[in-house]
Amino acid sequence: MKLPPVHMPVAEWAPVVRERWTVLVEKVARMKAASGKSDAFDAMLARLRDMASTGRFDGLPELLKRRLTARALTWLWLNDETMGIHVAAG
DSSP states (O other), rough: OOOOOOOOOOOOOOOOHHHHHHHHHHHHHHHHHHHHHHHHHHHHHHHHHHHHTTTTTTHHHTTSSSSHHHHHHHHHHHHOOOHHHHHHHO
16 A cells, blocks of 8 residues: 655744753753762762772671662762673672
């Protein structure tokens, strides 16, 4: 069956709409950069890095009961080259 071609009209957006989208994109970029970055999160990153560098994981099972620890550990695995290598090799 052969159908006729579909002609979709090209919508032109008003400049004010494009400006608002630009503002929203910038706002989301700032929110993304700031998400998950609290003092407690940074402290947990430091604690987990210290555990990994010393090989002493005392208290890790208890720490993993906290969402903050799980989030920080996941962030390290995904974003820290050294930690990612240890996980892949482990």
